[in-house]
Amino acid sequence: MVQLNSRGREHNLLASMPALFFFLSLSTMDHRVIGEAPLDPVTHLSGPESETASRLTRAVAERGMPALFGPMDDVLTHVGRIATELSFGSLAPLNRPGYRLSSFRECFRPLAHAIAAESEFTWWWEGAHTHRVTAKDIGTSPGRDLENESRWSNQPRSSTTIQTTPGPIGPYESTLAVCFDNDTEFGGDHRTMQLADHDSLGRGLSIASAADWAALVEYANTPVTSRSRKRYWSEFLGERQSWVSPDWQRISGAYSWVELTLGGFLSAAYQPIDTRVGTSAIVGWTPGATVFFHVDTSPYRGWAEN
Structure with a gap:
């Protein structure tokens, strides 16, 4: 960082x-x-x-x-x-x-x-001190692997990832109760539970600026090959000859989590980010979200469904 x-x-x-x-x-x-x-x-x-x-x-x-x-x-x-x-x-x-x-x-x-x-607003830059799992979106999408490029978002989501957001915020238990994410609506089940201690352990990366994202992409990257994603990114962010995104497979082998802080979202998301390996972008991420890799999501699923 x-x-x-x-x-x-x-x-x-x-x-x-x-x-x-x-x-x-x-x-x-x-x-x-x-x-x-x-x-x-x-x-x-x-x-x-x-x-x-x-x-x-x-x-x-x-x-x-x-x-x-x-x-x-x-x-x-x-x-x-x-x-x-x-x-x-x-x-x-x-x-x-x-x-x-x-x-x-x-x-x-x-x-x-x-x-x-x-x-x-210090915590907007430092990131979460507590990690809340929200029932309306426990952060898993079975069948979507980390390397999947079929969507315009490049937030890593798979059957073994879980997304958390900070809390409490005012009368709400989690920012996700009031902050939109790429997969859920504002309404729904706002119940939250604390992420288990054993799931929150490990080394992670916090993104609070475009420079942080550039360093992540330069550490491990993969070209954007999906025609639909390249078209959407170019239409929204401006034409580029090529786009690169983080190589989540390699990153998830070295790190346990990646967080996009609220300050990082406002100052770096949805804009071209030039790196030494090409132009990248932060697209489709939940403001303030942390994505944890290699999590057994069954306890959270069981809780959310009851």
Whole structure:
């Protein structure tokens, strides 16, 4: 894990289109519907640039900052809604060259600075201290092997992996109760149980920046050969001659788990990440999720089904 100071984290957030869209949406939408689908960004970016910048600066001060320091479960619900839109590809214009939101990144610096430096958000970068297994998604998908490239997501999921999320968050036992993931809906069974101690042992990797992901890919990589995945990634992230993804088979032989922190999700997901072995991306991951390899999932399945 590449250790970044708060200035480095702030820089990464302001360079990330998903983070900028989160800041825009948090600052301009009605917070009585914070759990609804995010706003249409185009409607808030029209007009002369100076007027738009002034309007956004006021919105950040009057609505964005108070919302950010409001109930954490509300904030994470909004992160979850952003993840929903990203997961289904409906925010593809965010990554197009010259997209207008990038012109106003300085308006959002107070929000980026707060997430990068304030103690309330330290755990967004350090990762989970507790691992909760959520009944609605115990993290297994029988028949889907680690090397499977048929989906657009490259989060490793198989019959011997289990996904956990941190908790508790406000009145909820787990972030997955309010944060969308690639395989489940917001509704459903929010019961959680603690991951067993013997399953949480072992060496792991925490992803809190694009540099962390690049190091992972450079350690073990495999070319993206699926035509559908290459097409989806290029349509959403921008055309590339080739794409690479982590070699989960090799990684799972050396490590017990991989975690994408909430800070890592906002600052590094759904964008091209250049590495020494090619261009990669973090696609389809649950914000804040940890994926554990080589787990006997039957006890968790039995619990979730009862």
